[in-house]
Amino acid sequence: MKNLIGYRKNLIRIYFLIIISLVFLFGIGFLVGGKNSFYKKLLRSDYSDYNVVVISLTALRPDHLSFNDYTFNDYKRVTSPNIDNLARHSLIFRNAYTVASWTLPSGISLFSGLYPFTHGVMNRNDGSYLNEETITIIEVLKALGYKTAAFTGGFDYDPIFGLTNRFEKNFYSEPMRSRKWKMTNYDKNFGKIASSTKEAIDWLKVRQTSKPFFLFIQGYDTHCPFTPNGKGGIFDPLYENKNNIDFSGCIQTRSSSQPKEINSEKIWQVFSVVKIGQKPETLFLTNRDIEHLVALYDEEIYEADKNIGNLLETIKELGMDKNTIIILLSEHGDYLGENGQFMRGGSIIGTFGEEAMRIPLIISIPNVQPKVFDQLVSIVDMAPTIADILGVNFKTTQGISFYPLIRDNAKKVREAFYGGSIFSPRINNFFFKEKSITEMIKEGNWKLIKEVIFNSSNGFIEEKYKLYNLQKDPNENISIASDYPSIVKDLKEKLNVWRKSVAPKEDEEDNK
Numbered sequence: 001m002k003n004l005i006g007y008r009k010n011l012i013r014i015y016f017l018i019i020i021s022l023v024f025l026f027g028i029g030f031l032v033g034g035k036n037s038f039y040k041k042l043l044r045s046d047y048s049d050y051n052v053v054v055i056s057l058t059a060l061r062p063d064h065l066s067f068n069d070y071t072f073n074d075y076k077r078v079t080s081p082n083i084d085n086l087a088r089h090s091l092i093f094r095n096a097y098t099v100a101s102w103t104l105p106s107g108i109s110l111f112s113g114l115y116p117f118t119h120g121v122m123n124r125n126d127g128s129y130l131n132e133e134t135i136t137i138i139e140v141l142k143a144l145g146y147k148t149a150a151f152t153g154g155f156d157y158d159p160i161f162g163l164t165n166r167f168e169k170n171f172y173s174e175p176m177r178s179r180k181w182k183m184t185n186y187d188k189n190f191g192k193i194a195s196s197t198k199e200a201i202d203w204l205k206v207r208q209t210s211k212p213f214f215l216f217i218q219g220y221d222t223h224c225p226f227t228p229n230g231k232g233g234i235f236d237p238l239y240e241n242k243n244n245i246d247f248s249g250c251i252q253t254r255s256s257s258q259p260k261e262i263n264s265e266k267i268w269q270v271f272s273v274v275k276i277g278q279k280p281e282t283l284f285l286t287n288r289d290i291e292h293l294v295a296l297y298d299e300e301i302y303e304a305d306k307n308i309g310n311l312l313e314t315i316k317e318l319g320m321d322k323n324t325i326i327i328l329l330s331e332h333g334d335y336l337g338e339n340g341q342f343m344r345g346g347s348i349i350g351t352f353g354e355e356a357m358r359i360p361l362i363i364s365i366p367n368v369q370p371k372v373f374d375q376l377v378s379i380v381d382m383a384p385t386i387a388d389i390l391g392v393n394f395k396t397t398q399g400i401s402f403y404p405l406i407r408d409n410a411k412k413v414r415e416a417f418y419g420g421s422i423f424s425p426r427i428n429n430f431f432f433k434e435k436s437i438t439e440m441i442k443e444g445n446w447k448l449i450k451e452v453i454f455n456s457s458n459g460f461i462e463e464k465y466k467l468y469n470l471q472k473d474p475n476e477n478i479s480i481a482s483d484y485p486s487i488v489k490d491l492k493e494k495l496n497v498w499r500k501s502v503a504p505k506e507d508e509e510d511n512k
Helices: 002-042 081-088 103-112 137-143 193-205 287-317 379-390 403-407 485-502
Strands: 051-057 091-093 147-152 169-172 213-219 250-252 260-262 265-273 281-286 324-329 361-364 371-373 417-423 435-443 446-454 461-469
Touching: 051 103, 051 287, 051 379, 081 287, 081 324, 081 361, 103 137, 103 379, 137 147, 137 213, 137 379, 147 193, 169 193, 193 213, 193 287, 213 287, 265 287, 281 287, 287 324, 324 379, 379 403, 417 485, 435 485, 446 485, 461 485
Parallel strands: 051 213, 051 324, 091 371, 147 169, 147 213
Antiparallel strands: 091 361, 250 265, 260 265, 265 281, 324 361, 417 435, 435 446, 446 461
């Protein structure tokens, strides 16, 4: 009996010593590694300490990537062989959407997880700057020891907007710095991804630290103007420029337009802007000219794809592919003549169609099998999803992590998608003079777009609603708002609830 009692006492002493040792080790870990390192270990996931590379090709449309079975005039067009190879080993999200139809507000939402109405950066010309107290995924990872670097084309990623200056290393094209891009030539100065990938590759090769990194690489190749080095010779070598169309400018329309018919041929009136802030010139395009414009766009994808391929190959050569998560996306898409609309010129009014709002999203995670997802996800969900994959805490976000779709085979994370922003035109805007607000909700097959225009001269507000059933009308040819008043009412109520939840107080009057 005495031996048994002694055995029990010794066992209790051992348990006590183990508990004391664990407390001691945690204490030492906290003191030596610091609070962030300590919490990071507690929050450790399978991908803790993995590198993250985010690649954005601005205005890239998913339906023009060849892995999506892209065809033009019934012929398969191979625009993106390197991206295709990445996609074969990745997670593909076919219903990914952006929150605004242009780069500045969408790019801020990408890193902050906040909607444009909340972060407030929706204007290049009024001193808009991301509040320094607003936490982004950049600060979260930096605090946990990640090295952070951004290599961009500048312009909407210029540090004057308060985002890219948060990266420790921030490279962007010299001509696109600060306000120097005003009245500059698009063709020569619109920062392409060739420069961004080159700088990023150099940065990766000289890294002398074992710390994980968070890398952002971006280019404007697929943003107008479409001026590839091959000048259209890859996909449209037989084109004859009979009308001497100058494709070196941003070819755009204010909104959807109808063609004129001249000598039994359809002619589209468009506008071309060669320099930022310049008065647009009027051009007339035939269907054959539009085909060439599309070929130029596709060739921009092809050339950018080569540079992205160089970056991916470098990551592999350096042995980083086994512990690097790669994300490829875009901030928005673009119009290439659909419904008589080109680019997104002048205003956000009329620019929330599928061509502009649907974005590509490819995520490569080591040791995760490739899969295609049809669930709704948003660009505003990216920051919380990255944090969730890495196992770190990022709660100051309106986005929803869609990692459960990947990790837990969840059926969905969103019931609906929301987007919206405010447009305040420059004084010299030749297309649109009035302030406007556009919002949208997509739920199931239904999509409702709300457009409000503020007439500065008399205060009159014009409000329009467009309703589409994307299953029956994927190209959004005809609004059926008047045919389904109950659907409009239901989606309108949900849209208003969302807007009130994300809009700052100073915008409440606009939403009445």
